[in-house]
Amino acid sequence: MRGKYLQEKYTRIGNAPSPLLQAMSLEFQGTVADFLMLKTISYMGHSVTVNSSPSKEDWQAMFRALDLITDLDPRFWDPYVFAETMLAWQAGMFDEAAILLAKAVLARPDDYRPNYFLGFNSFYFQGDPAKAAPYLREAATRSNAPSYIQALATRMSVYGSQTMAAIILLEELVADTYDPLAKKQLSIRLETLKMLFSLEQALAKYRKDSGNFPDSLSKLVTSGYIKTLPEDPYGGEFVLLANGRVYSTSNLLRTK
Amino acid sequence: MNTIFAIASLTYKEGLKHRVLFGVLVAALFLMTGALLISGFFMRDIVKVLIDFCLSVTNLGGLLVPFFLTIGMLTGDRDKRTIVTILSQNVSRTQYILGKYFGLSLLTATIMCILAMATYFTLLGGSLLYGEYYFKSLSLYSVATSIVLSYVGISILNGVVFLWCTLTTTSFLATLLTIATYIIGHSIDDVVRFVESPPPGVTVATSIVKAVQIFQYVFPNLAAFDHKLTAAHGLAIPLIDSALLCGYGVSYIAFSLALSVIIFSKRDLC
Numbered sequence: 455m456r457g458k459y460l461q462e463k464y465t466r467i468g469n470a471p472s473p474l475l476q477a478m479s480l481e482f483q484g485t486v487a488d489f490l491m492l493k494t495i496s497y498m499g500h501s502v503t504v505n506s507s508p509s510k511e512d513w514q515a516m517f518r519a520l521d522l523i524t525d526l527d528p529r530f531w532d533p534y535v536f537a538e539t540m541l542a543w544q545a546g547m548f549d550e551a552a553i554l555l556a557k558a559v560l561a562r563p564d565d566y567r568p569n570y571f572l573g574f575n576s577f578y579f580q581g582d583p584a585k586a587a588p589y590l591r592e593a594a595t596r597s598n599a600p601s602y603i604q605a606l607a608t609r610m611s612v613y614g615s616q617t618m619a620a621i622i623l624l625e626e627l628v629a630d631t632y633d634p635l636a637k638k639q640l641s642i643r644l645e646t647l648k649m650l651f652s653l654e655q656a657l658a659k660y661r662k663d664s665g666n667f668p669d670s671l672s673k674l675v676t677s678g679y680i681k682t683l684p685e686d687p688y689g690g691e692f693v694l695l696a697n698g699r700v701y702s703t704s705n706l707l708r709t710k
Numbered sequence: 711m712n713t714i715f716a717i718a719s720l721t722y723k724e725g726l727k728h729r730v731l732f733g734v735l736v737a738a739l740f741l742m743t744g745a746l747l748i749s750g751f752f753m754r755d756i757v758k759v760l761i762d763f764c765l766s767v768t769n770l771g772g773l774l775v776p777f778f779l780t781i782g783m784l785t786g787d788r789d790k791r792t793i794v795t796i797l798s799q800n801v802s803r804t805q806y807i808l809g810k811y812f813g814l815s816l817l818t819a820t821i822m823c824i825l826a827m828a829t830y831f832t833l834l835g836g837s838l839l840y841g842e843y844y845f846k847s848l849s850l851y852s853v854a855t856s857i858v859l860s861y862v863g864i865s866i867l868n869g870v871v872f873l874w875c876t877l878t879t880t881s882f883l884a885t886l887l888t889i890a891t892y893i894i895g896h897s898i899d900d901v902v903r904f905v906e907s908p909p910p911g912v913t914v915a916t917s918i919v920k921a922v923q924i925f926q927y928v929f930p931n932l933a934a935f936d937h938k939l940t941a942a943h944g945l946a947i948p949l950i951d952s953a954l955l956c957g958y959g960v961s962y963i964a965f966s967l968a969l970s971v972i973i974f975s976k977r978d979l980c
Contacts, residue, residue, distance in 0.1 A: 473900075476900070477897055477900060480892075480893065480896040480897065481769065481896050481932070481933065481936040481938065482766050482938075483939065484758075484762035484766070484938055484939045484942055485762045485763060485766045487762075488752075488758075488759045488762050488763070491752065492748070492751055492752070495751065495752070495753070496751070527939060529939070529943045530755060530758065531754055531755050531758075532752055532753050532754055532755045535753055535754060536753070630754055631753050631754060632750070632752070632753060632754065632756060632840060632844060633750075633751065633752065633753045636753050
């Protein structure tokens with residue numbers, strides 16, 4: 455029996471219907487939301503520590519829990535950050551992340567970040583600048599929006615700004631995060647993107663000088679554009695695609 | 711007035727001697743310390759989690775008075791015939807009810823003040839432990855207003871407990887009615903919203919709609935006094951809203967106590 459309960463993967467509270475949980479929480483909805491969020495992040499932290507990726511069912515369970523948490527406390531920022539950094543970045547669940555972030559847009563009308571995240575996901579992951587532009591323009595109108603967002607909205611069609619958009623997002627997330635494990639994970643991702651960006655910049659310079667992209671990334675080393683090829687912190691390999699984009703075989707996911 | 715003050719003072723001192731009270735306060739302080747440590751597990755909204763926890767503990771501390779002390783003291787006075795001794799000392803039934811109520815309200819205020827101070831020091835500790843950056847949205851004014859409104863809500867519940875104790879003959883029944891009042895008070899808003907605009911495909915019987923609409927005005931709307939989430943997110947609670955809520959609270963308490971006095975006056979204590 456002890457083994458059975460120690461191996462229990464995730465909370466069952468996440469399966470309760472939202473109106474029922476809200477009614478049962480009475481005047482303690484905030485505390486119940488916090489408890490559920492703690493269960494969600496500790497489960498994810500455990501997965502990261504043992505280097506295993508949650509299953510599809512676990513990701514869906516986490517999405518349902520985040521949906522409940524944001525129904526109990528729509529202004530609670532941590533579940534939306536979790537949706538962006540985990541559901542979107544890690545699991546590729548962009549539609550689910552968008553459902554949650556749409557709630558944040560309504561509940562946090564003074565905050566630029568929900569619209570910024572929605573715009574970023576459309577631009578960076580789904581490759582749809584037309585869909586991203588209205589979100590970024592909306593984000594830029596908020597009083598706490600940084601000045602680069604307006605410029606980002608207008609520069610989105612430029613190839614070089616795609617990785618830079620991700621670097622800017624991650625720098626802000628790292629600065630804003632207290633939890634050491636989450637901070638470390640985000641910092642590794644940021645370092646990897648900076649490596650990708652420096653490779654893209656070296657490729658752009660090579661193309662400007664020679665008129666073509668090189669056959670492989672090692673040509674950048676032999677031609678003196680970079681000193682050495684960086685190592686992917688996620689254990690994969692940086693490769694050059696036919697269209698001149700740099701890709702990591704790890705897809706920025708930890709591989710053993 | 712002197713008689714009411716004397717009964718209030720005796721009730722207050724009797725409440726302070728209660729050992730359960732001391733244990734609850736110690737447990738609450740431990741819980742708040744735990745909140746300081748647990749909030750570090752969260753990524754960003756550390757101050758929101760800390761305030762959620764501290765205000766919940768403050769509220770629970772205040773709720774112990776109506777659920778345990780008020781019912782225990784009132785039914786205890788009746789069962790031990792202490793009330794006969796008090797009333798034989800030229801104390802009217804009205805003075806007894808009002809004196810007891812003010813004494814228990816003062817006790818609730820004392821408990822919530824102690825827990826409010828613990829909340830303040832917990833938030834101070836949190837800002838030192840995690841840094842000012844995560845406490846930018848903190849508004850002590852909103853936290854204080856939330857505690858005051860919670861106190862008014864609990865005072866309403868205290869008033870209703872007096873009504874149930876004068877109506878019923880056992881402490882068990884009074885406790886059940888108090889729990890029912892608390893649950894109805896906190897969920898009536900959601901129930902009214904549901905019956906007046908049910909989801910598509912759901913039909914609510916007319917009798918249920920009528921019953922809910924009556925309950926809405928008979929039972930106190932305790933959910934209106936819950937501003938913990940507002941305070942946790944550092945949002946302002948408008949002064950006019952607070953004033954209206956306090957006015958509603960005072961009116962409801964006055965009505966409950968008046969009804970209690972009328973029922974108690976006609977009750978045979980022998």
